[in-house]
Amino acid sequence: MQLSRDELVRAYRTMRTIRAFEDRVHEEFSAGNIPGFVHLYAGEEASAAGFCLHLEDRDNIASTHRGHGHSIAKGCDVRGMMHEIFGRKEGLCGGKGGSMHIADLEKGMMGANGIVGGGPPLICGAALSAKYLKTGGVAIAFVGDGASNQGTTLESYNLAKVWNLPAIFVVEDNGYAESTASAWSVGGSQLDRAKGFGMPGHQVDGHDFFAVHEVAGEVIARARAGEGPSLVHVKFSRYYGHFEGDAMTYRASDEIPRLRKDRDCLELFRKRVLEAALLEESELDGIDEEINSHVAQVTDEAKAAPMPTERDLLTDVYMRY
Amino acid sequence: MQLSRDELVRAYRTMRTIRAFEDRVHEEFSAGNIPGFVHLYAGEEASAAGFCLHLEDRDNIASTHRGHGHSIAKGCDVRGMMHEIFGRKEGLCGGKGGSMHIADLEKGMMGANGIVGGGPPLICGAALSAKYLKTGGVAIAFVGDGASNQGTTLESYNLAKVWNLPAIFVVEDNGYAESTASAWSVGGSQLDRAKGFGMPGHQVDGHDFFAVHEVAGEVIARARAGEGPSLVHVKFSRYYGHFEGDAMTYRASDEIPRLRKDRDCLELFRKRVLEAALLEESELDGIDEEINSHVAQVTDEAKAAPMPTERDLLTDVYMRY
Amino acid sequence: MARKSYRQAINEALRQEMERDSRVILMGEDVAGGMGAEGEDDAWGGPLGVTKGLMPIFGRERVLDTPITESAFIGAAAGAAATGLRPVAELMFVDFMGVCFDQIFNQAAKFRYMFGGKAVTPLVIRTMYGAGFRAASQHSQCLYPLFTHIPGLKVALPSNAYEAKGLLIQAIRDDDPVIFFEHKAMYDEEAEVPDEAYAIPFGEANVTREGEDVTIIAFGRMVNLANEAADRLAKDKISCTVVDPRTTSPLDTETILETAAETGRVVVVDEAHPRCNMATDVAALLVQEAFGDLKAPVRMVTGPHAPVPFSPALEDLYIPSAARIEAAVRELVAGS
Amino acid sequence: MARKSYRQAINEALRQEMERDSRVILMGEDVAGGMGAEGEDDAWGGPLGVTKGLMPIFGRERVLDTPITESAFIGAAAGAAATGLRPVAELMFVDFMGVCFDQIFNQAAKFRYMFGGKAVTPLVIRTMYGAGFRAASQHSQCLYPLFTHIPGLKVALPSNAYEAKGLLIQAIRDDDPVIFFEHKAMYDEEAEVPDEAYAIPFGEANVTREGEDVTIIAFGRMVNLANEAADRLAKDKISCTVVDPRTTSPLDTETILETAAETGRVVVVDEAHPRCNMATDVAALLVQEAFGDLKAPVRMVTGPHAPVPFSPALEDLYIPSAARIEAAVRELVAGS
Numbered sequence A, B: 001m002q003l004s005r006d007e008l009v010r011a012y013r014t015m016r017t018i019r020a021f022e023d024r025v026h027e028e029f030s031a032g033n034i035p036g037f038v039h040l041y042a043g044e045e046a047s048a049a050g051f052c053l054h055l056e057d058r059d060n061i062a063s064t065h066r067g068h069g070h071s072i073a074k075g076c077d078v079r080g081m082m083h084e085i086f087g088r089k090e091g092l093c094g095g096k097g098g099s100m101h102i103a104d105l106e107k108g109m110m111g112a113n114g115i116v117g118g119g120p121p122l123i124c125g126a127a128l129s130a131k132y133l134k135t136g137g138v139a140i141a142f143v144g145d146g147a148s149n150q151g152t153t154l155e156s157y158n159l160a161k162v163w164n165l166p167a168i169f170v171v172e173d174n175g176y177a178e179s180t181a182s183a184w185s186v187g188g189s190q191l192d193r194a195k196g197f198g199m200p201g202h203q204v205d206g207h208d209f210f211a212v213h214e215v216a217g218e219v220i221a222r223a224r225a226g227e228g229p230s231l232v233h234v235k236f237s238r239y240y241g242h243f244e245g246d247a248m249t250y251r252a253s254d255e256i257p258r259l260r261k262d263r264d265c266l267e268l269f270r271k272r273v274l275e276a277a278l279l280e281e282s283e284l285d286g287i288d289e290e291i292n293s294h295v296a297q298v299t300d301e302a303k304a305a306p307m308p309t310e311r312d313l314l315t316d317v318y319m320r321y
Numbered sequence C, D: 001m002a003r004k005s006y007r008q009a010i011n012e013a014l015r016q017e018m019e020r021d022s023r024v025i026l027m028g029e030d031v032a033g034g035m036g037a038e039g040e041d042d043a044w045g046g047p048l049g050v051t052k053g054l055m056p057i058f059g060r061e062r063v064l065d066t067p068i069t070e071s072a073f074i075g076a077a078a079g080a081a082a083t084g085l086r087p088v089a090e091l092m093f094v095d096f097m098g099v100c101f102d103q104i105f106n107q108a109a110k111f112r113y114m115f116g117g118k119a120v121t122p123l124v125i126r127t128m129y130g131a132g133f134r135a136a137s138q139h140s141q142c143l144y145p146l147f148t149h150i151p152g153l154k155v156a157l158p159s160n161a162y163e164a165k166g167l168l169i170q171a172i173r174d175d176d177p178v179i180f181f182e183h184k185a186m187y188d189e190e191a192e193v194p195d196e197a198y199a200i201p202f203g204e205a206n207v208t209r210e211g212e213d214v215t216i217i218a219f220g221r222m223v224n225l226a227n228e229a230a231d232r233l234a235k236d237k238i239s240c241t242v243v244d245p246r247t248t249s250p251l252d253t254e255t256i257l258e259t260a261a262e263t264g265r266v267v268v269v270d271e272a273h274p275r276c277n278m279a280t281d282v283a284a285l286l287v288q289e290a291f292g293d294l295k296a297p298v299r300m301v302t303g304p305h306a307p308v309p310f311s312p313a314l315e316d317l318y319i320p321s322a323a324r325i326e327a328a329v330r331e332l333v334a335g336s
């Protein structure tokens, strides 16, 4: 699939924004400025970008505890996200959700999720809405390799198949669930599981934006055409710990440096578009600079922004009670 | 696998006992003598018998809401079972469990289960005990086709595989979950699912005791040898409604008469052993008679037996509180 | 106005709301039935026939049978609710909550708060509860206290056919997730039920009778036992107020406090297990907010701290009875 | 006797019981960590390091990492308990109960009753609860009221390191299923903890101080806030009894009733949401069983009927504080 210049720029911007965002959050967490459980997506950008580039607001996604990348790729406001992660009143969720619950339903982002396997059932529902209301939309559940063993995920495969829903399950296999290797925790294989539930399955190198984008296009087109669900097994890695604070003693010591050097999705993207003379280096550098300074700016703003107050504590529990 | 004369007799007795038991329970329910939800196993006897003939008390099974057959095949006392179904004090569970909760842990029968998909996790535990305590035992979860879609079942496949447990999952596919056809509710196939979780899978005609017994022997031997879990997809049918009282309007009107005539497991067994001159007709008829009268006797006893009393209401909640 | 059963009332509420609003859909195991089978369509209409007849009217697009996969389809209902539909999902027995509670209490219930007020989740979960059916430990529980504990959920417990229709219509029109509890032993009980659609607001208790001596606050099916007890007591000139709170969340604390103050003596009747249940909830409310009005201990009549037994002989002893309610009232009256 | 943290106390209890009884095994997600990975073994020891160091001693046969599959492994623990082992399973956060509650409340909890007394299920489920960690709505709940509601389960809530060790040892030796709640904000808190193994019996409250004016009954981490409040109140010559029931099921109703009778004024402190929680449970007990002894309303200090917010600014307002307990006590004293 040949991407237009605009699309290439959008893809790169998305991935760069995620990277810059995560690197900055990492810094701020290390400095003790962000509390709680924070899970970073750095290294995995090509998956969120590769899928979401095909999507519109009518399409829904459900994310995981590692939700910043999906949120950014699906169009959530970066400023609102950073405010949220700092627990500020102007955060995307008014400071009530934090990193693990970033959501923007108007953008079709149905939420990061603190429950492993929480998203796939919801996505069956969003896909059902799309089908019933004939919006032409699709719905995508991103799940980790660890989440791929959760019953809620497996049930959802079957429901999506049986109901013939425009749903897609993206198993983002970054090699680990916390400190547990997916090579150990997943009996069988993701592709065989897809077959086991009667869905087409695809495997793709998640460091390669173009590969992801291509497969994503196929399964999304299939879903839009009413031909039902698919599963995509994306293989790649995460650069940071499971959550911020994880010392990652379970990983070989050279694993990350090697990956950053050889398999970084942003580097691979740059190389490819520069070699093919599709974009200019200066353009890419300009994007980097712009994004870095935007992220810096929203971070500074967030840190200075007001917290919610007692008046916010008990609002938003119900529409009406 | 060639069965001894004794084994053949045991197999036939088991199946006949189940049939006689279920037919009588059906009668008693229809006459309004048994309350509650009662699910009958008639038509499916070859599965319980085919598997349990290989088992000893150290081996554990977990059953379903449709548990009478498994209970009988695993050696539960028929008198105690009938008392239980009538809610009598001398019932196998003191009248507290009823049809849906018949259990006898000393016999390795870990319980019928009112929760669809309730058994497979428990069986992972029994298999873990066997492995850890080196008893040489295996553990078998019987699940229906409906239950094969439940997340708890699917998770258990993976856990059994990853922990390399001596566990076996028997999907008893009687064509329906309540009124819903398995042809519709199961996306993909049971065999492909086994593969999806890295287990060997087998499919077998559940009307044919010998076929079930053969496959059961293989997967049980494999589990005992420490080679891990397997899945067996048993295909057959049930003669009565989902539960007693079900009018079965969802079934083609000739489905059951046809099955009873052509594919009855007891008839097929008789035919086979008579043709092969392994047992005598008079012997089989004698068994039938003996069993029928035994079932009649325990039923009469149960109907006349005392109920539990107020003193029993609050016992057995805890070991100590 | 015609007499209709609890079952009919619920069926009618579903039908009328589905007629009114095309975004209302049903889903659950065998809510129509017969999927993929060769026999009749609409073969079941739920295990006790409550949804029977709806599929032929609204089609399989709006009456969706599901595999046995509660997490996936209850979660799907939540997800559909958050994206424009108004699903009514059937959790066949509330006892099955254990395989799907996450989608209810961590997802549907919390969307709105976690997302800073930006989600609307008009989800209804209909579910059967209660003892008396000889259905044993895993098919007879109440469990509404667990749902009542969870912020973000609303919980309705209709005590008769009239209430069932009105409360279910409100549940469907409500923009928050509602867990709608149907007592399985009541489906054949009849009451006068208007043919037209009507909604009974949540959080407004129904005072089924007013008396002077004792206030009985009862939930769900227990309301009927409370009224029965009150009838018998009336013969001995003991007059009772009986309050049916209708919903446990929101709870009409005002009516409870008022009616408690009027008599000064309160019996709370809750079929659920006794620990952290609605009886404790109401008794605690009273001792915190109406202490000065109480003339006597609050008496709680509940199920015991034991699973529900199968044997009819035991189950009959297990369930709170009109006689036990009556005894509690007499004790209060005698004590003062 | 040495000072040890709550974390160390729990770790020590596990180690000593595993040494004592080879049937005691652990299982859970990353309770050791590093399965299948190339780096260090025992890489995690749980997300907050509570089980760290046990795998190197006991091996992977006894410290079993699991896939993320709570229904399967919590159910496996129940099944193993019913067949001869004494498993201690870790449900990392109690908030995850929604994906595995069935195996706990319908299986493990009910085996014994449903099977007519023939099952023994010595299962322990260790789980983290509570707010204060900026972990937001799905990682900060208390939820012990839900488990307390269920007959067949026992529920322990250790309030400090000493209690944690003794109660966990009891839990492991206990022949019934026990849900053991560890407050995530307490792992670094230290207390004097004996080196040798000791069991604290269930259902026996600990009276941490005796006073004359008000009885404070508090659960889990709230015991410490209650003591803090009592310290401050003592300066104003308001003397409090503080009761730590230690287990909510069984509940030491005797000590609660006795200490309540002594002062006639009671504050109950429960971090959980206010509806059908332990505060209501105790308040209801008092108004039913100790009505005559009460001189004033029972005051309940609890979390609000709202999910736990992420923002530190909100979460600090959310959690019951020593100041709120103090205020409740003062109000009671002033009112009488």
Ligand SMILES: Cc1ncc(C[n+]2csc(CCOP(=O)(O)OP(=O)(O)O)c2C)c(N)n1
Pocket: A039, A064, A065, A066, A114, A115, A116, A117, A143, A144, A145, A146, A147, A148, A174, A176, A177, A178, A242, D029, D068, D070, D092, D096, D099
């Ligand atoms: C139901 C549930 N179980 C356990 C956890 C704790 N937990 C959070 S993230 C995680 C690992 C998830 O691994 P994976 O799905 O591979 O996603 P990744 O972190 O690698 O992106 C675990 C065990 C949880 N949040 N929810």
Ligand SMILES: Cc1ncc(C[n+]2csc(CCOP(=O)(O)OP(=O)(O)O)c2C)c(N)n1
Pocket: B039, B064, B065, B066, B114, B115, B116, B117, B143, B144, B145, B146, B147, B148, B174, B176, B177, B178, B242, C029, C068, C070, C092, C096, C099
């Ligand atoms: C978790 C759960 N969901 C639903 C039910 C209600 N139910 C009882 S049996 C049954 C059908 C089971 O079908 P299958 O597994 O094929 O077993 P069969 O009845 O055919 O033997 C259903 C839906 C239940 N008991 N538990």
Ligand SMILES: [Mg+2]
Pocket: A144, A145, A146, A172, A173, A174, A175, A176, A177, A178
């Ligand atoms: Mg992962």
Ligand SMILES: [Mg+2]
Pocket: B144, B145, B146, B172, B173, B174, B175, B176, B177, B178
């Ligand atoms: Mg079936």
